[in-house]
Amino acid sequence: MVEWNHPHLLGLQPLTPTELRVLLTRAREYQHDLAEPPQPEKQVLSGRVVANLFFEDSTRTRMSFSLAAQRLGARVVDLTSTDSSVNKGETIRDTACNVAAMGVDAMVIRHRSSGAAALVAKAVGGAWGVSVVNAGDGRHEHPTQGLLDAYTIAESFGRLDGFDLGGLTMAIVGDVVSSRVARSDIAAMTALGARVICVGPPALAPSSLTVLGCEVCHDLDSIIEQVDAVNVLRIQFERHGAGKGPASSGGAAAPGTAGARGGVHSSGSESAPVASVREYAELYGLSARRAERMKPDAIILHPGPINRGVEMTATVADSQKSVVLRQVGHGVAVRMGVLDLCLRAGR
Ligand code: NCD
Numbered sequence: 408m409v410e411w412n413h414p415h416l417l418g419l420q421p422l423t424p425t426e427l428r429v430l431l432t433r434a435r436e437y438q439h440d441l442a443e444p445p446q447p448e449k450q451v452l453s454g455r456v457v458a459n460l461f462f463e464d465s466t467r468t469r470m471s472f473s474l475a476a477q478r479l480g481a482r483v484v485d486l487t488s489t490d491s492s493v494n495k496g497e498t499i500r501d502t503a504c505n506v507a508a509m510g511v512d513a514m515v516i517r518h519r520s521s522g523a524a525a526l527v528a529k530a531v532g533g534a535w536g537v538s539v540v541n542a543g544d545g546r547h548e549h550p551t552q553g554l555l556d557a558y559t560i561a562e563s564f565g566r567l568d569g570f571d572l573g574g575l576t577m578a579i580v581g582d583v584v585s586s587r588v589a590r591s592d593i594a595a596m597t598a599l600g601a602r603v604i605c606v607g608p609p610a611l612a613p614s615s616l617t618v619l620g621c622e623v624c625h626d627l628d629s630i631i632e633q634v635d636a637v638n639v640l641r642i643q644f645e646r647h648g649a650g651k652g653p654a655s656s657g658g659a660a661a662p663g664t665a666g667a668r669g670g671v672h673s674s675g676s677e678s679a680p681v682a683s684v685r686e687y688a689e690l691y692g693l694s695a696r697r698a699e700r701m702k703p704d705a706i707i708l709h710p711g712p713i714n715r716g717v718e719m720t721a722t723v724a725d726s727q728k729s730v731v732l733r734q735v736g737h738g739v740a741v742r743m744g745v746l747d748l749c750l751r752a753g754r
Pocket of ligand 1: 712
C-alpha cells in the first residue's frame with residue numbers, strides 16, 4: 408500500500424518520517440530504472456501535462472523536473488519570468504489559474520516569495536485538481552532539494568535500505584537564514600535521525616534557528632572534524648534587501664562585482680550581513696586545509712550554483728569528497744518519485 412495521500416508537495420517540515428521514506432523509496436526505484444532506457448510500462452504519467460512556472464533563475468531544478476516528467480511520459484510546458492505576463496502586472500494567482508484553465512495536471516513552481524507555492528496550491532488544487540510542487544519559494548522551502556540531499560547522504564553511508572540517518576552529523580554552512588535549501592534539509596535530516604549543525608556568522612546563522620530542531624555554531628573549525636556531511640551554501644545576496652547586496656563601497660558584494668573583487672571591509676553598507684566576501688571566505692569558506700581535517704569518509708554537498716573561491720575553493724569543489732554531481736543525478740529520480748506520487752494522490 409502506498410502511504411502517500413498528498414496531491415501537493417509544498418515543504419518537508421509537515422511530513423512524517425514515514426512519508427519522507429515513502430518519497431525516498433520511490434526515488435530509489437526510479438534511480439535504479441534510470442540506468443536503463445525508458446520502458447513503456449514505466450510511463451505512468453503518459454497523457455498528462457506538467458507546467459513549469461519559474462519566476463526565479465534556475466539551471467538544475469527546472470531541467471531536472473522536465474527530465475523527470477518526460478521520463479514518466481508526461482508532456483512539459485515551460486513559463487519563465489522573462490516571458491510571462493507577471494511582468495505586465497498579473498498576479499501569480501491569476502497566472503496559475505490561467506495555466507490551470509488550459510488543462511494541466513501539475514504545476515512546478517519557483518518564486519521569490521515565501522508561501523507562493525501554497526498560495527498557488529490553494530488556487531488551483533481544489534476545483535481544478537492540479538497538483539503543485541514547490542521548486543523553491545523565497546527563503547521558505549525547497550523540498551525536492553532536501554530530498555535529494557537526504558538521498559545522497561543515505562547513498563554515501565549505505566543507508567538506502569530504510570533511509571535511517573541515525574548516528575550521522577550534518578553541518579549546513581553559510582547563509583542559512585536566507586536558504587530554503589537549509590530549511591528543507593533540516594526538516595528531512597532531523598526527521599530521518601541525523602544531527603544537524605548550522606554554521607555561519609551570527610547574521611547568517613542566528614541562534615533562533617534552533618527552533619527548527621538543529622544546533623547552531625559560529626566556528627566552523629571547531630566542528631569540522633566531527634561531521635559526516637557538510638552542505639555548503641551560496642551567500643544569497645539577492646535576498647539581503649536594498650543596501651545589503653552588491654556594494655560599490657567595497658562591502659559585502661555578489662561575486663563578480665567590484666565589491667566582491669575588492670573584498671575589503673565595509674565602509675558604506677554597515678547593515679550588510681557579511682562584512683566582506685574575503686573575510687567570509689577565510690572564516691567560513693571550505694578550503695583544502697579545512698577539507699583535509701574532515702573524517703576520511705565525510706562528504707561535501709552543495710545545492711549549486713557554486714561561487715568558487717567564496718563558499719568553497721575550486722580544489723574542494725572538484726575533490727574526491729565532493730558529491731555535488733551525484734546530488735544533481737539523484738535530483739531526476741527524486742522528482743520522478745514526487746511527480747508520480749503527487750499526481751496519483753491528486754487523481
Ligand atoms: C538553490 C536555490 O535556488 O534555492 N539552488 C538549487 O535549486 N539547486 C540554492 C541557491 O540558489 O543558492
